[in-house]
Amino acid sequence: MPATRAFVTGASGQDGSYLAERLIADGVEVHALTLSGEVPAFLPADVVVHRGDLTDVAATRALLADLAPDEVYNLAALSSVAASWEDPDRSASVNGGAAVALLESAWQVSQAHDKQVAFIQCSSAEIFGEPAQSPQSEDTPLRPVNPYGAAKAYAHLMTGVYRSRGLHASSMVLYNHESPRRSPRFVTRKITSTVAAIARGRADSLVLGNLDARRDFGWAPDYVDAMVRAARHAQADDYVVATGKSHSVREFVAAAFQHAGVRDWEPMVHTDPSLLRPTDPTDLTGDFSRARTVLGWKPSVSFHEIVARMVDADLVEP
Numbered sequence: 001m002p003a004t005r006a007f008v009t010g011a012s013g014q015d016g017s018y019l020a021e022r023l024i025a026d027g028v029e030v031h032a033l034t035l036s037g038e039v040p041a042f043l044p045a046d047v048v049v050h051r052g053d054l055t056d057v058a059a060t061r062a063l064l065a066d067l068a069p070d071e072v073y074n075l076a077a078l079s080s081v082a083a084s085w086e087d088p089d090r091s092a093s094v095n096g097g098a099a100v101a102l103l104e105s106a107w108q109v110s111q112a113h114d115k116q117v118a119f120i121q122c123s124s125a126e127i128f129g130e131p132a133q134s135p136q137s138e139d140t141p142l143r144p145v146n147p148y149g150a151a152k153a154y155a156h157l158m159t160g161v162y163r164s165r166g167l168h169a170s171s172m173v174l175y176n177h178e179s180p181r182r183s184p185r186f187v188t189r190k191i192t193s194t195v196a197a198i199a200r201g202r203a204d205s206l207v208l209g210n211l212d213a214r215r216d217f218g219w220a221p222d223y224v225d226a227m228v229r230a231a232r233h234a235q236a237d238d239y240v241v242a243t244g245k246s247h248s249v250r251e252f253v254a255a256a257f258q259h260a261g262v263r264d265w266e267p268m269v270h271t272d273p274s275l276l277r278p279t280d281p282t283d284l285t286g287d288f289s290r291a292r293t294v295l296g297w298k299p300s301v302s303f304h305e306i307v308a309r310m311v312d313a314d315l316v317e318p
C-alpha cells in the first residue's frame, strides 16, 4: 500500500510543528505549506516544505492537484484574535475565504482521483463568542464577537457544507492550547516567558490586559492528536476539543509565579488599558464528550502541569 500523504497548511506555527512530528512518526509523507520567507522553527527535516500563501487560491489549488494528498490539515490562520481587530479584511480572507478555497481544492482532488480525502479544519472556541451556555458543545449556537471568530465561523459552517456534499471534512473546535512553542503574542507564553525573566532577575514587571478572562487551556500536542484521530475516523464530524475546565488569566499568572518560586509578585503585575480588546469573550469552556466517545480522545495534561512545563522551558532559555 502506498504511504499516506498529508498536506499541512500553517506548518510553521505551534500546532504545525507538533502535527508534522506526529505524522512523520506515523510514517506519513508530509508536505507543508508555509508563508514565503518564513523559517519553520521546529519542523522535522523530513517534511517537504512548499512556500506559498494560502490566499493565492490558484497556486494552492494547483499544488494540491499535483500532490493529491490523502489528508489535508488546514492550520493556516491569522491566529491572533487581538491582531484580527487591526486587520479584519485579511482575517476574513485567510481564516474564512482561503479555508473555503482549500475545501474546494480537496473536493476536486477527491473527485479527480476517486478517493477519500480527509479534510481537517482547525476551528476555534471563538466561534461561540459570548455563548448562552457553558460548557459549549457542537450544538451551541455560533455567536462570534470579534473578526477572528466570525471568519472562523464561516469556515466552520462551510466545512459542514462540504461534508454534506460528500467530502470527509471535520471541523475541530479547538479551545486554547498551549506549549513551550506557543508564540509570546499569546497570553500564556507572554506570562511564562516574563515570569521566567523575573525569576532570573532580567525583568521586573509583567504588563497585561484583561486578567479576568477565563479560558479552557489545554496541551497543544493533545489537540494535534485529536486532529489525526478525526482524519482517520470512519465518519467526519465536528468536534469540540477542550479540557472542560476554565481558568482565569489571573490564575495562570499566580500559578506561573508560584512554580517559578517568585514570592510577593503581586506588585510586579500591571494592567495596561491599551491591551484590552474592544470585545473579549469572558469565559470559554468546552464539553469534549463527543471527541471522547467517538474518537476515544481525552486531555492528558492538567492546567498546573501545563503551566509548570512552560515555565520550566522558559527558565532554561539562554
Ligand code: GDP
Binding pocket: 080, 081, 082, 176, 185, 186, 187, 188, 190, 207, 208, 209, 210, 211, 213, 214, 215, 249, 275, 276, 277, 280, 281
Ligand atoms: P485567544 O483566547 O485566542 O485570544 O488567546 P490569547 O492568549 O491571545 O488571549 C487569551 C486571553 O488573555 C484573552 O481574553 C485576552 O484578552 C487575555 N489577555 C490579557 N492580557 C493579555 C496580553 O497581554 N496578551 C494577550 N495576547 N492576551 C491577553
